[in-house]
Amino acid sequence: MGTEPAPSITICGLTYEEYASAVRAFHGHLAPGMVLGGLLVDLAYRHRPPGELLDVVCETRTCLPDAVQLLTPCTLGNGGLHLVDLGRFALTLFAKDTGAGVRVAVEAGALGPWPEIAAFLFKQAPKHAQDTAALLAALLQAGDDILRVEPVEVDLARLASRRRAAFAVCPRCGEGYPEADGEACLGCRGEAPYTVGGAGSVENG
Amino acid sequence: MGTEPAPSITICGLTYEEYASAVRAFHGHLAPGMVLGGLLVDLAYRHRPPGELLDVVCETRTCLPDAVQLLTPCTLGNGGLHLVDLGRFALTLFAKDTGAGVRVAVEAGALGPWPEIAAFLFKQAPKHAQDTAALLAALLQAGDDILRVEPVEVDLARLASRRRAAFAVCPRCGEGYPEADGEACLGCRGEAPYTVGGAGSVENG
Numbered sequence: 001m002g003t004e005p006a007p008s009i010t011i012c013g014l015t016y017e018e019y020a021s022a023v024r025a026f027h028g029h030l031a032p033g034m035v036l037g038g039l040l041v042d043l044a045y046r047h048r049p050p051g052e053l054l055d056v057v058c059e060t061r062t063c064l065p066d067a068v069q070l071l072t073p074c075t076l077g078n079g080g081l082h083l084v085d086l087g088r089f090a091l092t093l094f095a096k097d098t099g100a101g102v103r104v105a106v107e108a109g110a111l112g113p114w115p116e117i118a119a120f121l122f123k124q125a126p127k128h129a130q131d132t133a134a135l136l137a138a139l140l141q142a143g144d145d146i147l148r149v150e151p152v153e154v155d156l157a158r159l160a161s162r163r164r165a166a167f168a169v170c171p172r173c174g175e176g177y178p179e180a181d182g183e184a185c186l187g188c189r190g191e192a193p194y195t196v197g198g199a200g201s202v203e204n205g
Numbered sequence: 206m207g208t209e210p211a212p213s214i215t216i217c218g219l220t221y222e223e224y225a226s227a228v229r230a231f232h233g234h235l236a237p238g239m240v241l242g243g244l245l246v247d248l249a250y251r252h253r254p255p256g257e258l259l260d261v262v263c264e265t266r267t268c269l270p271d272a273v274q275l276l277t278p279c280t281l282g283n284g285g286l287h288l289v290d291l292g293r294f295a296l297t298l299f300a301k302d303t304g305a306g307v308r309v310a311v312e313a314g315a316l317g318p319w320p321e322i323a324a325f326l327f328k329q330a331p332k333h334a335q336d337t338a339a340l341l342a343a344l345l346q347a348g349d350d351i352l353r354v355e356p357v358e359v360d361l362a363r364l365a366s367r368r369r370a371a372f373a374v375c376p377r378c379g380e381g382y383p384e385a386d387g388e389a390c391l392g393c394r395g396e397a398p399y400t401v402g403g404a405g406s407v408e409n410g
Binding site for chain 2: 026027028031033034037057059061062063064065066067069073075076077078079080082083084086087088089090092094099101103105106107108109121122123148150151152153154155158159161163164165166167168169170173174175176177178181185186187191192193194195196197
């Protein structure tokens, strides 16, 4: 286990350096989770036939959604990326029309030879004690060896949102909201994580 | 209300054409919601002092998260974008350290002069009947006139996830998961939107 990235690796057709550069531009820094995420997306694509229209279920909020958004046409805002936060570092790439897909996840039982990766994934050490270069090298060398691949059938009905069929004006805030949410919007019914009217927040305009 | 985009508009320092090009590359197509989303992000930035470290709360899954991810450093995977799906086309840009921020939303009461925009937001017409060029032109001409700005104080504790402090191996699937989720991971307790083992899904590898 050296500390140099494996030079020959490609991630969805990008060289490691091309992917790293795209990650820095979008995600802000070359996080180990983004490298691991790239490996998951790449492996998933290798298990689906080319040319399919694909959506993704992502099971964590951490890093992996950004690897999906960089390497696939699926984004949060275009509806192709479905975040179902099960807390696992795993994704499912599936055909939009049938739900047939492949799930890729980290196989915890395969981490024995890779203590840096286990320490990272299970937060066994404080972040400042992490040797990021060694961790990145370990991830690239481990590659598919620490990943599990399994065929899945996605329940398309479970992912579909029926909530947005009709919109109304909320009688409290005067904004549009999904009528199915009830007599007033969720924001006006205590679900907003903020209070309106902080002092001095509006600086100009 | 002509049908040509207002040529002088800028969105977070980008020309309309530069923004449109970035939208097509990331989101897949120049959706009206991405143009409206760009207007919201731009207006929010104009109400915060420069140089702050900012996070975003986005209140809808539709389009707006992608405008945020294109125009701010905040993404879903780096934790800067907090999706709190209240079903409203609105976002809050706030200082990470204090929670002081500005919320920008669509003011439904201001849509009277803009029937195309109202029809779009309230899904009053089927999508195939939408005149997208006229709608985009209306959005650019309406600009800030249809938006509401208000100071807010974000409850930072409410956005923080304490769930990820400790990880364990799930005794059922053998994958890592947040210990706080219980004796087994949420995926193994019925929350996964798929069934494992579909026929013929793994094509090669």
